[in-house]
Amino acid sequence: MRLFRVMRILRTALRAIRKNPMRTALTMLGIIIGVGAVIAMMEIGTGSSDAIAKTIAKMGANTLLVLPGAATSGGIGFGAGSSMTLTPQDCDAIIRDCPAVKSAAPLVRARGQAVYQDRNWVPMSIYGTTENYLNVRDWTDMAEGEIFTDKDVRNSTKVCIIGQTIARELFQGSSPIGKEMRVLNISFKVVGVLSSKGANMMGMDQDDIILAPWTTIKFRVGASSSTSSSTTSSTTSTTSSPSQLYPNSQTSLYPVPSNTQAADNPQPARFTNVDQIVAAANSTVEIPQAINEITALLRERHRIRNPKDDDFNIRNMTEMTNALSSTTTLMTKLLLAVALISLIVGGVGIMNIMLVSVTERTREIGLRMAVGARAKDILRQFLIEAVVLCLAGGILGIILGCGGSYLITRFLRWPTETSVPAIVASVIVSASVGIVFGYYPAWKASRLDPIEALRYE
Amino acid sequence: MELIELKNICKTYYMGDIDVPVLKGITLSIGKGEFVALMGASGSGKSTLMNILGCLDHPTSGEYWLEQREISKVSADERANLRNHKIGFVFQNFNLLPRTSALENVMMPLSYTHEHVSDSEVKRRAEELMNRVGLGDRMHHEPSELSGGQQQRVAIARALINRPSVLFADEPTGNLDSKTSEEVLAMFKQLNVEEGITVIIVTHDPNVARHTQRQIHIHDGLIANGQTSQGGPQ
Numbered sequence: 126m127r128l129f130r131v132m133r134i135l136r137t138a139l140r141a142i143r144k145n146p147m148r149t150a151l152t153m154l155g156i157i158i159g160v161g162a163v164i165a166m167m168e169i170g171t172g173s174s175d176a177i178a179k180t181i182a183k184m185g186a187n188t189l190l191v192l193p194g195a196a197t198s199g200g201i202g203f204g205a206g207s208s209m210t211l212t213p214q215d216c217d218a219i220i221r222d223c224p225a226v227k228s229a230a231p232l233v234r235a236r237g238q239a240v241y242q243d244r245n246w247v248p249m250s251i252y253g254t255t256e257n258y259l260n261v262r263d264w265t266d267m268a269e270g271e272i273f274t275d276k277d278v279r280n281s282t283k284v285c286i287i288g289q290t291i292a293r294e295l296f297q298g299s300s301p302i303g304k305e306m307r308v309l310n311i312s313f314k315v316v317g318v319l320s321s322k323g324a325n326m327m328g329m330d331q332d333d334i335i336l337a338p339w340t341t342i343k344f345r346v347g348a349s350s351s352t353s354s355s356t357t358s359s360t361t362s363t364t365s366s367p368s369q370l371y372p373n374s375q376t377s378l379y380p381v382p383s384n385t386q387a388a389d390n391p392q393p394a395r396f397t398n399v400d401q402i403v404a405a406a407n408s409t410v411e412i413p414q415a416i417n418e419i420t421a422l423l424r425e426r427h428r429i430r431n432p433k434d435d436d437f438n439i440r441n442m443t444e445m446t447n448a449l450s451s452t453t454t455l456m457t458k459l460l461l462a463v464a465l466i467s468l469i470v471g472g473v474g475i476m477n478i479m480l481v482s483v484t485e486r487t488r489e490i491g492l493r494m495a496v497g498a499r500a501k502d503i504l505r506q507f508l509i510e511a512v513v514l515c516l517a518g519g520i521l522g523i524i525l526g527c528g529g530s531y532l533i534t535r536f537l538r539w540p541t542e543t544s545v546p547a548i549v550a551s552v553i554v555s556a557s558v559g560i561v562f563g564y565y566p567a568w569k570a571s572r573l574d575p576i577e578a579l580r581y582e
Numbered sequence: 583m584e585l586i587e588l589k590n591i592c593k594t595y596y597m598g599d600i601d602v603p604v605l606k607g608i609t610l611s612i613g614k615g616e617f618v619a620l621m622g623a624s625g626s627g628k629s630t631l632m633n634i635l636g637c638l639d640h641p642t643s644g645e646y647w648l649e650q651r652e653i654s655k656v657s658a659d660e661r662a663n664l665r666n667h668k669i670g671f672v673f674q675n676f677n678l679l680p681r682t683s684a685l686e687n688v689m690m691p692l693s694y695t696h697e698h699v700s701d702s703e704v705k706r707r708a709e710e711l712m713n714r715v716g717l718g719d720r721m722h723h724e725p726s727e728l729s730g731g732q733q734q735r736v737a738i739a740r741a742l743i744n745r746p747s748v749l750f751a752d753e754p755t756g757n758l759d760s761k762t763s764e765e766v767l768a769m770f771k772q773l774n775v776e777e778g779i780t781v782i783i784v785t786h787d788p789n790v791a792r793h794t795q796r797q798i799h800i801h802d803g804l805i806a807n808g809q810t811s812q813g814g815p816q
């Protein structure tokens with residue numbers, strides 16, 4: 126009963142719109158261009174903000190640093206990272222139990238000289254880590270060769286991968302793959318060369334780096350190297366190194382197992398700490414969640430009840446992520462403003478034409494009333510006409526916008542991304558524009574007096 | 583049984599401070615199946631009376647009984663409903679929808695009918711009426727492709743689509759030459775005789791009034807002689 130009426134009103138509206146195709150097209154043009162521009166801009170906007178997010182993620186915005194807490198001895202604090210509470214098992218647990226964390230890797234730092242043939246160089250960073258480190262840093266593309274594996278980590282293999290700066294300074298254009306180089310007097314085989322990453326936000330050359338299995342750095346380099354500033358902890362906290370505190374006495378950090386004990390435990394369960402753990406959140410928005418998950422996990426593992434006793438610190442790149450989110454919201458607001466203005470302009474065009482149409486069709490309105498149309502029938506008819514106009518314009522606009530952004534991707538190679546919410550919103554908004562701007566003309570039409578309308582010339 | 587009964591109908595237009603009394607107490611009854619001419623000088627209030635009879639307007643005072651129902655004070659929506667179901671209009675200037683086929687023009691009033699009439703039934707009725715008014719071969723012509731007489735016959739078909747009990751025609755032949763006028767009037771007469779539809783024609787032309795059974799003269803807002811039914815047409 127209701128449906129057939131709706132169908133008839135719709136058919137009447139379509140017939141009225143079809144009667145004047147040129148005017149209809151011109152009227153819709155406002156909405157078409159408005160919606161088209163909004164869609165195209167939203168798609169370009171989404172595409173570029175995704176690109177920006179990716180770039181910033183590459184710069185390390187999603188990275189979290191887990192540092193050991195400050196060690197204190199006799200009332201003297203040694204600063205962040207001076208205690209030795211983080212273990213590689215903590216890192217494994219983070220990977221396993223924290224859903225908001227994309228990846229995590231332990232880090233052992235060393236400092237010293239790298240030598241190849243007659244050339245030498247002191248790299249900015251010598252890190253012992255796992256292959257996950259490159260996932261965390263979003264740096265998995267290798268210029269040459271491959272990254273070392275978990276097996277290398279287990280076996281403390283003497284392999285390393287080097288950054289572009291090292292490759293340039295030590296190998297001078299020849300391929301470093303398979304070559305043996307000495308790092309802190311230990312011979313390493315180069316298995317891979319990282320792609321170039323350039324300077325970080327602080328202006329430090331990130332390509333001046335050597336990565337090796339953390340076990341190798343920790344046990345082989347640390348144990349044998351006297352040039353190494355520290356065997357166990359960060360390079361800066363030299364005070365925590367017993368070998369330097371007491372250069373002349375043989376100190377041992379750990380109780381040396383007797384021969385029998387060693388025989389009983391072929392793989393001794395040594396207490397092993399790492400300097401820090403680097404982790405990456407899945408995305409910028411998941412950073413706080415990742416921090417919460419890691420905090421809870423480490424408290425549980427370290428049996429800490431009181432947050433005050435935390436033996437670790439988590440740092441993130443708040444400044445960077447804030448910059449990212451404020452850029453994105455600013456962009457969204459700008460787009461919204463443009464969208465509103467263009468749709469209002471389109472809506473005014475619709476209202477204008479509908480008013481003209483009502484005046485022009487006064488006699489028709491009078492006739493329809495004379496044969497039984499009620500005021501609300503007339504109101505509905507003109508309102509639906511306006512909405513159909515706007516919706517058709519909106520749909521054409523969506524097609525235009527999608528086509529436009531496709532062409533932009535195709536020829537200008539800007540990243541774009543189809544934005545489903547923008548399309549849905551456009552349909553809803555253009556229908557609403559039809560209702561809002563069509564209402565006044567439709568109301569005017571419905572208020573006509575049939576006798577006067579019939580007499581209208 | 584009377585179809586229409588008017589009791590002391592008055593209509594006054596208020597134009598600012600000035601009252602313009604047009605109808606000054608019309609009492610009149612028209613029976614079912616009558617063929618009536620409403621006559622009078624220009625400005626005597628024929629169209630005004632016709633608009634009240636046709637439920638397009640309501641009287642300032644007085645009673646209007648249509649099929650035993652007092653309708654002088656019903657709401658605008660209810661008047662629209664009455665126009666749709668009980669009344670057919672034929673206008674001097676045809677008032678067909680431009681750029682719309684004759685058939686669609688005839689079907690148009692049914693889209694405002696509350697009761698559900700199926701699309702096929704609507705089409706069937708419209709085609710039947712087009713045949714009835716002798717335009718079976720012009721169904722898909724637009725008004726601009728039809729002669730004046732043909733357009734008026736389309737308008738008659740449109741007025742009949744909802745099977746009204748009374749047909750009002752305000753100067754239906756005013757825009758037609760004498761030959762087509764005769765055709766249109768013959769059509770009214772035929773509908774009146776064969777289908778028993780009450781027809782009320784407004785005219786100031788005695789040649790038109792000649793075709794009707796009864797002439798009601800309005801003079802200065804009052805009925806001059808309308809109560810005396812005259813014989814059939816000569």
Ligand SMILES: Nc1ncnc2c1ncn2[C@@H]1O[C@H](COP(=O)(O)OP(=O)(O)OP(=O)(O)O)[C@@H](O)[C@H]1O
Binds near residue numbers: 597624628630
């Ligand atoms: N809306 C209105 N407002 C004020 N006065 C009106 C209105 N409509 C009609 N009148 C007046 O009422 C009077 C009767 O008008 P009406 O149209 O009924 O005449 P008519 O008998 O149909 O004349 P004609 O034969 O010329 O059509 C006229 O004097 C006219 O000026």
Ligand SMILES: [Mg+2]
Binds near residue numbers: 630
């Ligand atoms: Mg008149």
